[in-house]
Amino acid sequence: MLNKNALKTLLIVVPLVTLAACKSGPTEAELEAEANRQAEVAAQQVADAKAVADADAKRVEVAKADALQKAKEMVEDEKAKLVAQNVVYFDFDRASVKSDFHSVLDMHAAFLVKNPGQAIVIEGHCDNRGTPEYNIALGERRAKSVETYLMNAGVSSSQVSVVSYGEEKPAVQGGSEYAFAQNRRGIVVYQ
Amino acid sequence: MTTWIFKFSSKKLNILAAAAAVLFFNFQLSAATNEIIITGGIESARPIGVVPFKYLGNSTLPENLSDVVASDLQRSGKFNPSKLSSMPQFPTTDTEVNYAAWAQKGVDMVLVGSVESTGLNQFLVTFELIDVLRAQATGGQTKTLENGKLVMTRDHVIEKRTKTINGSDFRQYAHIISDIVYEKLTGERGAFLTRIAYIKVLDRDTNPKPFRLVIADYDNVNPTTLLSSPEPLMSPTWSPDGNTLAYVSFENKRSQIYLQDIYTTSRTRLTDFPGINGAPNFSPDGKKLAMVLSKDGNPEIYIMDLQTRNLTRITRNRAIDTEPSWTPDGKSLIFTSERGGKPQIYRVNLASNRKSRLTFEGEMNLGGAVTPDNSQLVIVNRTRGDYHIAKQDLKNGDMLVLTNTYLDESPSISPNGSMIIYSVLENGKPALAWVSLDGRFSFKEPVADGEVKSPSWSPFLL
Numbered sequence: 001m002l003n004k005n006a007l008k009t010l011l012i013v014v015p016l017v018t019l020a021a022c023k024s025g026p027t028e029a030e031l032e033a034e035a036n037r038q039a040e041v042a043a044q045q046v047a048d049a050k051a052v053a054d055a056d057a058k059r060v061e062v063a064k065a066d067a068l069q070k071a072k073e074m075v076e077d078e079k080a081k082l083v084a085q086n087v088v089y090f091d092f093d094r095a096s097v098k099s100d101f102h103s104v105l106d107m108h109a110a111f112l113v114k115n116p117g118q119a120i121v122i123e124g125h126c127d128n129r130g131t132p133e134y135n136i137a138l139g140e141r142r143a144k145s146v147e148t149y150l151m152n153a154g155v156s157s158s159q160v161s162v163v164s165y166g167e168e169k170p171a172v173q174g175g176s177e178y179a180f181a182q183n184r185r186g187i188v189v190y191q
Numbered sequence: 192m193t194t195w196i197f198k199f200s201s202k203k204l205n206i207l208a209a210a211a212a213v214l215f216f217n218f219q220l221s222a223a224t225n226e227i228i229i230t231g232g233i234e235s236a237r238p239i240g241v242v243p244f245k246y247l248g249n250s251t252l253p254e255n256l257s258d259v260v261a262s263d264l265q266r267s268g269k270f271n272p273s274k275l276s277s278m279p280q281f282p283t284t285d286t287e288v289n290y291a292a293w294a295q296k297g298v299d300m301v302l303v304g305s306v307e308s309t310g311l312n313q314f315l316v317t318f319e320l321i322d323v324l325r326a327q328a329t330g331g332q333t334k335t336l337e338n339g340k341l342v343m344t345r346d347h348v349i350e351k352r353t354k355t356i357n358g359s360d361f362r363q364y365a366h367i368i369s370d371i372v373y374e375k376l377t378g379e380r381g382a383f384l385t386r387i388a389y390i391k392v393l394d395r396d397t398n399p400k401p402f403r404l405v406i407a408d409y410d411n412v413n414p415t416t417l418l419s420s421p422e423p424l425m426s427p428t429w430s431p432d433g434n435t436l437a438y439v440s441f442e443n444k445r446s447q448i449y450l451q452d453i454y455t456t457s458r459t460r461l462t463d464f465p466g467i468n469g470a471p472n473f474s475p476d477g478k479k480l481a482m483v484l485s486k487d488g489n490p491e492i493y494i495m496d497l498q499t500r501n502l503t504r505i506t507r508n509r510a511i512d513t514e515p516s517w518t519p520d521g522k523s524l525i526f527t528s529e530r531g532g533k534p535q536i537y538r539v540n541l542a543s544n545r546k547s548r549l550t551f552e553g554e555m556n557l558g559g560a561v562t563p564d565n566s567q568l569v570i571v572n573r574t575r576g577d578y579h580i581a582k583q584d585l586k587n588g589d590m591l592v593l594t595n596t597y598l599d600e601s602p603s604i605s606p607n608g609s610m611i612i613y614s615v616l617e618n619g620k621p622a623l624a625w626v627s628l629d630g631r632f633s634f635k636e637p638v639a640d641g642e643v644k645s646p647s648w649s650p651f652l653l
Contacts, residue, residue, distance in 0.1 A: 121444075128598065128616070128621075129578060129598060130534075130555070130557065130573075130578070130600075131514065131527075131557045131558040131571055131600050131601065132425055132426065132600070132601065132644070132645060133425075133426060133469055133470040133483070133513050133514045133527075133558070134511070134513055134514065134527060134534055134557050134558075136425075136446070136467055136469050136470075136483075136490075136513070137467065137483070137485075137489075137490040137511040137513050138511070140466065140467055140485060140489075140490065141489075141511070162466070163444065163445050163446075164446075164467060165423060165441065166425075168423035168425060168441070169423060173619060173620070174619030174620075175597065175598060175616045175619045176619070179619075
């Protein structure tokens with residue numbers, strides 16, 4: 001009797017156990033791990049996408065900075081070229097800008113129009129003939145004729161100021177004709 | 192060992208000798224009279240015997256009084272002091288003078304004197320100025336009536352003075368003796384106790400502050416730097432009391448007018464207008480300063496009231512107006528203007544504001560100033576491209592060129608109106624030169640260690 005009952009029990013339990021053992025779907029832990037994995041992949045994908053986007057943005061930024069730097073360098077180069085030819089010379093007792101210097105002043109003017117934030121000081125100088133006080137007046141007249149030339153070429157008056165040093169800061173010392181000619185000058189000084 | 196000690200002491204001695212040489216050199220530099228190069232006119236000067244003053248004492252004299260007096264008299268152009276080698280004798284007092292011997296040398300005036308050490312740094316100075324020809328005529332004695340009595344006088348002694356001075360006052364007292372001699376013999380006040388101010392420019396490549404404002408005794412002895420600057424200094428000019436200088440400084444990269452007390456050296460910035468701030472010149476009463484400002488477009492003459500700082504505009508013209516200078520009465524300004532095409536001298540009457548042109552000769556006339564007696568206009572004249580100092584008679588308009596050096600400019604007249612100091616180009620460098628107002632006598636200084644320019648002669652200081 002017992003055996004019969006035991007057998008019956010076995011007959012029920014074993015398939016149950018087997019059924020339980022044969023259940024093919026994932027366990028809870030497996031499910032959780034899988035979910036985690038998938039989330040990680042997704043996050044990675046987002047991160048990857050972001051990295052790509054960031055890299056792109058950075059590349060653009062760098063390119064932009066490069067371009068800016070290049071533009072700046074070009075401005076600096078251009079400025080350096082202008083600074084290297086920033087002197088105009090005048091005839092004795094004259095303050096009018098000679099036509100020889102129109103092209104060089106045109107270059108300064110074009111640059112200043114393109115770069116309205118750039119300020120300049122125009123210095124007026126004289127040779128040492130005539131009194132120092134008269135030469136201060138003459139030097140100012142020379143500096144102003146350069147200023148007028150640049151303003152006629154479109155440069156804003158707010159970019160330009162003028163100072164006369166008269167005969168006080170000669171480029172070349174002495175009383176030779178060469179010294180005189182070198183000293184009668186206007187200088188465009190970039191600030 | 193002995194050798195070593197000997198070597199050591201020898202080295203020490205050498206160092207001492209070198210130190211002594213440096214001291215001696217400095218002494219020479221500060222105390223000696225400045226060397227000058229006479230460029231013309233000595234023949235028109237009156238001979239005078241300035242006999243070395245006899246020294247009664249043992250300490251070293253701080254200064255050779257008679258050397259300074261002789262140098263002063265020579266620099267005036269009115270006198271030609273005898274060389275030591277041509278003096279017939281070296282008397283100390285009138286009683287020792289052999290009148291005939293001096294007269295024979297063609298010297299009709301003799302200055303004799305002595306210095307006696309009377310205490311620590313105290314010296315008793317006595318001097319006599321003797322009219323040799325008068326002494327010869329009177330035999331050294333003249334009988335005159337005084338209070339009804341016949342007394343013997345010695346009227347050939349033009350001046351006799353005795354004074355106790357400090358060791359530090361030798362140079363000043365020498366200039367006072369010169370002033371006395373000069374005034375007694377010319378009838379005109381001497382200007383030996385005066386100063387000059389000028390701008391000195393040292394090598395700009397090796398000096399961070401090459402621009403110097405310097406004052407010195409009138410003979411450029413005892414130079415003192417009042418200001419050193421990395422940027423140009425210009426146009427020093429004296430206040431009538433001799434205490435203040437006005438000048439232009441570019442220290443802020445633009446021209447500004449400053450006032451500076453020469454004793455305290457304290458400075459005040461007077462102007463900072465846009466454009467030119469230049470050519471300051473004190474009114475004779477010292478209350479106003481004429482100047483040039485270009486704040487309204489181009490250089491114009493203004494007068495600033497130094498008390499209120501209010502400006503009065505004097506010129507209104509599209510041409511350059513500059514170099515204002517007051518007439519001695521303070522009622523007019525002389526100035527340079529290009530209104531006629533080239534720079535010429537004009538005068539403006541400050542009451543009526545009427546302007547008249549004064550100069551017509553030569554291509555240009557600039558930098559005008561009127562002599563203290565109001566008779567002559569001193570100018571920089573340009574004729575055939577040459578710049579020379581000239582004068583023009585204000586009554587008849589006659590012009591006389593006074594100098595023949597190169598690029599003469601910045602003339603400044605001594606307060607007694609007898610001499611002009613100006614700047615010349617010497618080997619391409621500006622240097623100081625002097626010319627008498629009659630143009631007969633001129634001299635210059637040897638080229639200094641820098642450029643020396645824009646001299647300005649002070650007023651009388653005593």
